[in-house]
Amino acid sequence: MFKINENYLKLPGSYLFSNIAKKVAAYKEANPDKEVISLGIGDVTQPLAPAVIDALHKAVDEMANAETFKGYAPDLGYSFLREAIQKYDFEERGVKIDTDEIFISDGAKSDSGNMGDIFGKDNIIAVCDPVYPVYVDANVMDGRTGTYDKDTEQWSDVVYMPCTKENGFVPELPEKTPDIIYICSPNNPTGTAMTKDQLQKWVDYANEKGSVIIFDAAYEAYISEEDVPHSIYECDGAKTCAIEIRSFSKNAGFTGTRLGYTVVPKELESNGTSVNALWARRHGTKFNGAPYIIQRAGEAVYSEEGRAQTKEQVAYYMENARIIVEGLKEAGFKVSGAVNSPYAWLETPDGMTSWEFFDYLLENANIVGTPGSGFGPSGEGYFRLTAFGSRENTLKAVERIKALKK
Amino acid sequence: MFKINENYLKLPGSYLFSNIAKKVAAYKEANPDKEVISLGIGDVTQPLAPAVIDALHKAVDEMANAETFKGYAPDLGYSFLREAIQKYDFEERGVKIDTDEIFISDGAKSDSGNMGDIFGKDNIIAVCDPVYPVYVDANVMDGRTGTYDKDTEQWSDVVYMPCTKENGFVPELPEKTPDIIYICSPNNPTGTAMTKDQLQKWVDYANEKGSVIIFDAAYEAYISEEDVPHSIYECDGAKTCAIEIRSFSKNAGFTGTRLGYTVVPKELESNGTSVNALWARRHGTKFNGAPYIIQRAGEAVYSEEGRAQTKEQVAYYMENARIIVEGLKEAGFKVSGAVNSPYAWLETPDGMTSWEFFDYLLENANIVGTPGSGFGPSGEGYFRLTAFGSRENTLKAVERIKALKK
Numbered sequence: 001m002f003k004i005n006e007n008y009l010k011l012p013g014s015y016l017f018s019n020i021a022k023k024v025a026a027y028k029e030a031n032p033d034k035e036v037i038s039l040g041i042g043d044v045t046q047p048l049a050p051a052v053i054d055a056l057h058k059a060v061d062e063m064a065n066a067e068t069f070k071g072y073a074p075d076l077g078y079s080f081l082r083e084a085i086q087k088y089d090f091e092e093r094g095v096k097i098d099t100d101e102i103f104i105s106d107g108a109k110s111d112s113g114n115m116g117d118i119f120g121k122d123n124i125i126a127v128c129d130p131v132y133p134v135y136v137d138a139n140v141m142d143g144r145t146g147t148y149d150k151d152t153e154q155w156s157d158v159v160y161m162p163c164t165k166e167n168g169f170v171p172e173l174p175e176k177t178p179d180i181i182y183i184c185s186p187n188n189p190t191g192t193a194m195t196k197d198q199l200q201k202w203v204d205y206a207n208e209k210g211s212v213i214i215f216d217a218a219y220e221a222y223i224s225e226e227d228v229p230h231s232i233y234e235c236d237g238a239k240t241c242a243i244e245i246r247s248f249s250k251n252a253g254f255t256g257t258r259l260g261y262t263v264v265p266k267e268l269e270s271n272g273t274s275v276n277a278l279w280a281r282r283h284g285t286k287f288n289g290a291p292y293i294i295q296r297a298g299e300a301v302y303s304e305e306g307r308a309q310t311k312e313q314v315a316y317y318m319e320n321a322r323i324i325v326e327g328l329k330e331a332g333f334k335v336s337g338a339v340n341s342p343y344a345w346l347e348t349p350d351g352m353t354s355w356e357f358f359d360y361l362l363e364n365a366n367i368v369g370t371p372g373s374g375f376g377p378s379g380e381g382y383f384r385l386t387a388f389g390s391r392e393n394t395l396k397a398v399e400r401i402k403a404l405k406k
Numbered sequence: 407m408f409k410i411n412e413n414y415l416k417l418p419g420s421y422l423f424s425n426i427a428k429k430v431a432a433y434k435e436a437n438p439d440k441e442v443i444s445l446g447i448g449d450v451t452q453p454l455a456p457a458v459i460d461a462l463h464k465a466v467d468e469m470a471n472a473e474t475f476k477g478y479a480p481d482l483g484y485s486f487l488r489e490a491i492q493k494y495d496f497e498e499r500g501v502k503i504d505t506d507e508i509f510i511s512d513g514a515k516s517d518s519g520n521m522g523d524i525f526g527k528d529n530i531i532a533v534c535d536p537v538y539p540v541y542v543d544a545n546v547m548d549g550r551t552g553t554y555d556k557d558t559e560q561w562s563d564v565v566y567m568p569c570t571k572e573n574g575f576v577p578e579l580p581e582k583t584p585d586i587i588y589i590c591s592p593n594n595p596t597g598t599a600m601t602k603d604q605l606q607k608w609v610d611y612a613n614e615k616g617s618v619i620i621f622d623a624a625y626e627a628y629i630s631e632e633d634v635p636h637s638i639y640e641c642d643g644a645k646t647c648a649i650e651i652r653s654f655s656k657n658a659g660f661t662g663t664r665l666g667y668t669v670v671p672k673e674l675e676s677n678g679t680s681v682n683a684l685w686a687r688r689h690g691t692k693f694n695g696a697p698y699i700i701q702r703a704g705e706a707v708y709s710e711e712g713r714a715q716t717k718e719q720v721a722y723y724m725e726n727a728r729i730i731v732e733g734l735k736e737a738g739f740k741v742s743g744a745v746n747s748p749y750a751w752l753e754t755p756d757g758m759t760s761w762e763f764f765d766y767l768l769e770n771a772n773i774v775g776t777p778g779s780g781f782g783p784s785g786e787g788y789f790r791l792t793a794f795g796s797r798e799n800t801l802k803a804v805e806r807i808k809a810l811k812k
Contacts, residue, residue, distance in 0.1 A: 001616035002585035003526035004676045008684050043477035053470045056699070060462040063454045063663065066796070070662040071449035106512055106664075106694070113692030114520075117547065120409035137691045141523065179408035210407035256476040256698040257469065258512075270410045278414050285543045286519030288512070292662040293462070294697055390472070 007143045012150070016133055016374040017041050023358070024368055031366075037393045037400075038368040039324070039385040042188065042342070044253040046316060046390075048297070049309035052252065055300030059293035073289035075280070077104025077261070081295045084302035085261060089246065095233045097263055101276060103283050104298075106290050107260040108218045108247035109134055112182075114286070115214055115243070115262075116142040118278040119180060126159035126178030128171050130189055130375030130382070132216070135182045153377045162378040163190055169336060169345070170198055177209050183232075184216035186223060189375045189384045190345045191337015193219075193228045199235050206241035212268065212275070213242040218260075221251030221314050222321075223340045239265035243275070250342065252301045252310045259290055259298045317342050320394040321387035327398030328385075331405045342387040345372070357383050365400040413549045418556070422539055422780040423447050429764070430774050443799045443806075445730070445791040446774040448594065448748070450659040452722060454703070455715035458658065461706030465699035479695035481686070483510025483667070487701045490708035491667060495652065501639040503669055507682060509689050510704075512696050513666040514624045514653035515540055518588075520692070521620060521649070521668075522548040524684040525586060532565035532584030534577050536595055536781030536788070538622070541588045559783045568784040569596055575742060575751070576604055583615050589638075590622035592629060595781045595790045596751045597743015599625075599634045605641050612647035618674065618681070619648040624666075627657030627720050629746045645671035649681070656748065658707045658716045665696055665704045723748050726800040727793035733804030734791075737811045748793040751778070763789050771806040 013019075020040055028036060048056075062068035076082065082099040090097040105111050112134055121143050127135050136158065139145050146157030154160060159178045161171035169192035171183070183202060186193035194202075206213050215232040223230055232238045244263040248254035264276040290298075300306045321338040328335045328346055338344040348357040354371030361367045361383075372382030387394070419425075426446055434442055454462075468474035482488065488505040496503040511517050519540055527549050533541050542564065545551050552563030560566060565584045567577035575598035577589070589608060592599035600608075612619050621638040629636055638644045650669040654660035670682040696704075706712045727744040734741045734752055744750040754763040760777030767773045767789075778788030793800070 002529050002618045002676055004679050004681065004684060005524050005526050008524060008687060009679065011687065041478070045472065045475070045477070047472050047475045048469045050470070053466060056466040056469070057463060060459060060466065063462070064456070064459045066451065066453050069451070069453045069659075071451070071659075072447070072661045106696075109694040110692060118411050118414060120411050123408050134691055141688065141691070212408045253475075253477075255478045256695075258694065258697045270408055273410050273415065275410065278410060281414060281417065282547065285540055285547065286516060288515040288664065289662075290512075291664045291697065291700055293699075 005141065007141050010145075010148055011137060011140050012148055016370070019374075020358075020368065020370065024362065027362055034366045036362070036366045036368060037389065037397045039389050039394070039397055040368040040370050042250070042386050042388060043255050044250065044388050046253055046313050048253055048257065049301070049306060049313065051300045051303050051306035051309055052297045055296045056293055059296035063293065070292040073292060073295065075284045075289070076100060076102065077289065078292070078295045081299050084299050088302045088307070090231060090233065093230055093234060095231055097233065098266065101263050101265050103262045103264065103279060104290050104295060105260045105262060105287070106258045107249065108216065108245045111245050111260055111262045112214065112216060113138040114282070116144065117282055117286075118275065123179035124157060124159060124176070125180045125182065126161055126174055127182045128163050128184070128187070129160040129377060130163065130372055130379030131182070132184060132188050133375065160376070160378075163187070163192070164378055165336070165347070168192065170194055173201070173205055177211070179211055181206060181211050181213045182216070183213055184218070186219040186228075186341035188219065188341075189343055189370065189372065189379065191341040191343035192345070193223060193225070193340035195227045196229045196234060197227070199229055199232060203232065203235040203238045203241060207237050211241065215242050215244045217244055218247040219250055219341045220246065221310070222318060222342050224318065225340055228340050233263070233265075239267040241268065243268065248298055248301060251314060253313060254297075257294060257297060259294050316391070317387045320389060320391060323394055323398055324385055324387060327402055331402045338387065344385045344387070346383050346385065348381050348383055354380055354383055361401075365397070365404055367397050367400060411547065413547050416554055417543060417546055418554055422776070425780075426764075426774065426776065430768065433768055440772045442768070442772045442774060443795065443803045444774040445795050445800070445803055446776050448656070448792050448794060449661050450656065450794050451796050452659055452719050454659055454663065455707070455712055455719065457706045457709050457712035457715055458703045461702045462699055465702035469699065476698040479698060479701065481690045481695070482506060482508065483695065484698070484701045487705050490705050494708045494713070496637060496639065499636055499640060501637055503639065504672065507669050507671050509668045509670065509685060510696050510701060511666045511668060511693070512664045513655065514622065514651045517651050517666055517668045518620065518622060519544040520688070522550070523688055523692075524681065529585035530563060530565060530582070531586045531588065532567055532580055533588045534569050534590070534593070535566040535783060536569065536778055536785030537588070538590060538594050539781065566782070566784075569593070569598070570784055571742070571753070574598065576600055579607070579611055583617070585617055587612060587617050587619045588622070589619055590624070592625040592634075592747035594625065594747075595749055595776065595778065595785065597747040597749035598751070599629060599631070599746035601633045602635045602640060603633070605635055605638060609638065609641040609644045609647060613643050617647065621648050621650045623650055624653040625656055625747045626652065627716070628724060628748050630724065631746055634746050639669070639671075645673040647674065649674065654704055654707060657720060659719060660703075663700060663703060665700050722797070723793045726795060726797060729800055729804055730791055730793060733808055737808045744793065750791045750793070752789050752791065754787050754789055760786055760789055771803070771810055773803050773806060
């Protein structure tokens with residue numbers, strides 16, 4: 001009899017957002033007259049920028065003629081896109097990345113999920129707590145996490161780095177040395193971003209210990225403060241210890257358009273083996289490139305118009321973030337994040353658990369958010385609201401939350 | 407120190423098509439006046455069908471307005487596409503597949519590469535020899551193949567099923583029982599397709615032994631003979647033993663547009679565990695859907711115009727196949743395949759090895775094909791030519807091959 005990957009059976013329950021969707025669907029069915037506003041899942045709502053739309057139409061027309069038609073893409077992605085990334089995401093910030101260190105993909109979720117493929121099973125991983133669930137779930141599937149304890153909601157072999165108000169939501173160096181360290185900054189879900197000094201400390205630690213950092217920079221476009229790095233490679237020595245994952249989902253609204261990339265520096269080695277070469281081999285064997293027309297759309301994000309238009313989109317969401325934070329503070333909530341990220345992270349009031357507050361908010365204000373405990377035990381007592389809604393819904397939601405307190 | 411996946415180090419050399427590309431580039435540099443025609447890599451050359459182009463433009467316009475903009479797609483893919491697949495790929499052939507058994511992806515290569523993720527490491531895999539390299543390479547990465555023997559070019563733990571002229575290029579039931587059996591029909595590279603009776607034998611065998619068949623039906627659209635099944639589910643009992651992988655690359659020219667799907671029946675179980683549920687979990691954790699606009703393009707392939715137009719494209723390539731086969735036979739070559747597939751499989755003349763014939767054809771006729779030995783040891787002495795070129799190039803190539811023999 002063929003055998004399944006038994007690690008899958010260890011995964012507890014189903015995905016956080018499916019549970020939320022079920023609760024919301026049940027509430028809506030029972031209360032068809034209520035207008036429910038979601039500030040839950042981190043999905044964008046603004047349309048693609050005009051420069052991106054133009055590029056898409058143009059690329060579609062190219063696919064209609066034999067002379068300009070495109071078949072299989074180059075393994076790493078088209079040069080036009082990798083060169084734009086090299087220039088605008090790195091060179092402009094004083095970072096030199098070669099184009100063959102940039103791997104175009106269908107998104108940061110695939111890359112962060114698949115990344116474990118090139119690493120051995122016997123690495124110890126470290127994650128922030130709370131954390132984006134994909135990092136841990138993918139490692140469970142790969143067999144790296146040990147056994148699950150239902151009471152602590154933790155895996156025996158995972159190093160957890162609590163991020164709470166006590167440490168300003170920035171992870172501290174762990175006691176046990178991990179091999180693979182996941183860092184997301186600006187952070188999902190806490191909305192806090194590391195300063196360059198804080199991140200440099202992690203880079204130095206990884207180089208000293210021989211660990212690799214998987215740096216998820218999906219929210220980089222939301223950074224507003226000067227001392228927060230946009231790329232981990234702004235830190236000295238990061239090329240010998242860090243992989244960086246980037247996304248077009250949040251800076252250009254590509255959640256449904258699917259495009260991302262990962263940087264694997266050629267200097268990154270494990271006992272003399274180039275990690276870049278391993279990822280190239282995986283990319284060439286288990287992936288066949290992002291669609292040509294989507295790669296052209298990505299290129300347009302870096303055009304003069306594209307940069308101006310996507311900057312405006314980000315500003316739109318950040319104004320939502322400001323409205324949420326100010327409104328919540330006015331209503332007496334304790335809120336952090338949302339300065340260098342689209343996520344506001346609030347403390348649940350009156351000792352409510354995260355899920356109790358979820359129910360309370362859904363039932364009394366018809367607002368959907370995300371329970372902090374869904375991202376890990378240290379998220380208990382917190383709640384995430386996203387700035388990705390429309391302005392109208394954001395304003396309405398804030399008014400409803402304020403009204404709760406009156 | 408972090409550890410890499412040591413299995414990657416076992417992979418011999420680089421990918422077949424990179425080697426070909428290098429040889430061709432070197433020849434072109436040394437002979438800049440020669441016009442080289444490629445009938446090598448299986449990439450399409452005809453533009454996307456008008457119905458697909460229209461659907462793409464329409465979907466792009468939807469992405470330009472907040473009211474019709476689409477963010478994250480449903481985990482399994484949009485219903486409009488899964489329902490079209492259900493109806494036209496299965497119901498019309500008398501096969502009932504539920505829409506939650508259909509998983510939309512970015513292509514057959516990703517799905518066949520990632521499929522190993524949900525299976526245990528201790529399964530014995532069986533592959534045809536010659537075979538599409540991705541099946542074996544992906545299993546090497548997963549640690550399922552044992553050690554590589556440079557002399558035999560085989561892996562110690564893989565069951566090889568030779569497909570040669572002696573057995574009509576159809577694999578025979580192996581002596582050692584495999585757990586996971588890869589079958590590609592119509593076959594890449596031999597171009598031979600199994601009849602329903604031949605495939606039924608494999609389905610019965612898999613059910614008897616408790617094996618799972620990973621059935622790659624990427625070339626299904628090229629089937630011209632009545633007794634060749636388009637889906638493995640046309641065979642009795644296939645739902646309890648088979649996963650089917652499909653692609654839009656060859657039936658609709660999506661090699662650069664990227665879309666595919668995989669069917670995992672709910673009846674398929676390993677000791678009571680639903681394989682469908684495992685694949686759903688992988689899909690939800692390590693993938694974030696194919697782009698909305700591409701899924702709309704896929705839907706258009708099933709529209710009345712789309713079906714007529716893509717049928718015409720397939721007929722165009724199959725006319726190329728006919729021209730290649732007739733021309734080669736006229737020139738005295740022994741050729742098979744190319745009746746239910748776009749691949750002609752010829753015996754190399756005068757005892758040449760596959761690579762010797764590659765060099766001979768490149769140097770004397772300026773034609774690029776694919777050496778059979780690149781697909782496995784039993785491919786030695788064979789050579790693959792594809793029908794995916796333009797009519798003009800195909801005719802020219804055949805004339806040049808004929809001229810060689812004069």
